[in-house]
Amino acid sequence: xxxxxEAAELLTAAALEDPSAWxxxxxxxxxxxxxxxxxxxxxxxDAEDVVQGTWLRLVENLYAIREPAGIAxxxxxxxxxxxxxxxxxxxxxxxxxTASALDGATAATFxxxxxxxxxxxxxxxxxxxxxxxxWQAISLLHEPCRTLLRLVATDTGGRQLAVRLGVPAGSVxxxxxxxxxxxxxxxxxxxLVP
Amino acid sequence: MIDDEYLLASLRTAAGHDxxxxxxxxxxxxxxxxxxxxxxxxxxxxxxxxxxxxGGAGPRMVRFATEExxxxxxxxxxxxxxxxxxxxxxHPGQDAxxxxxxxxxxxIRSPAGGGQFAATGLPPGWFSVVCHRPGLHPVATxxxxxxx
Numbered sequence: 001x002x003x004x005x006e007a008a009e010l011l012t013a014a015a016l017e018d019p020s021a022w023x024x025x026x027x028x029x030x031x032x033x034x035x036x037x038x039x040x041x042x043x044x045x046d047a048e049d050v051v052q053g054t055w056l057r058l059v060e061n062l063y064a065i066r067e068p069a070g071i072a073x074x075x076x077x078x079x080x081x082x083x084x085x086x087x088x089x090x091x092x093x094x095x096x097x098t099a100s101a102l103d104g105a106t107a108a109t110f111x112x113x114x115x116x117x118x119x120x121x122x123x124x125x126x127x128x129x130x131x132x133x134x135w136q137a138i139s140l141l142h143e144p145c146r147t148l149l150r151l152v153a154t155d156t157g158g159r160q161l162a163v164r165l166g167v168p169a170g171s172v173x174x175x176x177x178x179x180x181x182x183x184x185x186x187x188x189x190x191x192l193v194p
Numbered sequence: 195m196i197d198d199e200y201l202l203a204s205l206r207t208a209a210g211h212d213x214x215x216x217x218x219x220x221x222x223x224x225x226x227x228x229x230x231x232x233x234x235x236x237x238x239x240x241x242x243x244x245x246x247x248x249g250g251a252g253p254r255m256v257r258f259a260t261e262e263x264x265x266x267x268x269x270x271x272x273x274x275x276x277x278x279x280x281x282x283x284x285h286p287g288q289d290a291x292x293x294x295x296x297x298x299x300x301x302i303r304s305p306a307g308g309g310q311f312a313a314t315g316l317p318p319g320w321f322s323v324v325c326h327r328p329g330l331h332p333v334a335t336x337x338x339x340x341x342x
Binding site: 014019022023026027030031033034035038039040041044048049051052053055056057059060062063086131132134135138149150152153154155177180183184 | 198199200201202203204205206207208209211212213214215218219221222223225226228229231232235297319320322334336337339341
């Protein structure tokens with residue numbers, strides 16, 4: 001059962017030696033961090049490094065955090081930063097070896113991360129509730145986009161997509177791009193209209 | 195701006211495809227045991243060595259510092275495993291111990307007369323080096339990712 005405490009409360013409790021609070025943070029945010037790493041194009045081994053690295057940054061800062069309310073945005077920002085470093089460097093280097101690579105991980109940037117999170121509501125929507133809101137948004141689209149995006153989400157191949165949609169194989173790519181555009185527009189609007 | 199790849203990855207997550215493996219959650223939970231109360235943090239020093247050279251052969255240097263201690267270590271990668279040898283200056287004292295930490299294992303060393311320490315055959319991934327001195331706060335380097 002999910003821990004009912006707010007994320008900020010969990011963070012404070014984790015800093016007060018409550019391992020169950022830490023476990024609850026991992027359960028709540030771990031899948032999002034994984035998803036962010038995978039969305040940056042990383043393979044599973046590198047995505048695992050991103051998830052671990054993000055929690056290690058939190059371990060480093062556990063006793064120095066002043067604004068626990070920023071935790072969700074901070075975790076996302078840190079994961080994205082670590083993922084982009086690994087993606088850029090191909091895993092062959094000290095991904096976090098420079099001060100600039102690490103500056104996002106200091107406690108002082110919790111506020112900044114929270115503000116960035118607020119400025120990026122679409123990301124927050126995509127990552128909320130394991131994608132439940134995003135999945136709901138797909139059902140608001142017209143065909144063929146509704147079916148196409150659901151098939152794409154389950155890794156249905158291009159040829160099979162064409163058969164299922166009854167379109168020529170060559171038109172799947174452009175249709176997919178158009179449908180993603182529509183989804184993007186829809187979720188942006190959804191955010192603007194509470 | 196959300197690019198197509200990011201949106202597609204989000205869709206796959208939403209569809210329950212590509213879930214985070216259970217062992218990743220388990221190892222994330224275990225990281226809590228690596229917290230250090232009242233530790234001072236040694237930050238990486240900006241230097242050419244830290245940036246590394248893509249595809250470059252031979253050992254690489256990594257340096258971290260606080261106002262009082264400097265950690266320098268040389269990383270060698272062989273057969274997919276990591277060897278670390280380094281030193282702490284000024285010498286942290288006779289009773290000091292050095293912990294070389296990874297998410298999977300921790301190696302403890304007593305620094306030699308010149309403050310040197312070494313550990314071999316470590317699994318690639320995340321590393322941190324911690325210096326413990328009696329009566330003083332521990333000093334821990336930031337976590338650094340080292341992969342072949």
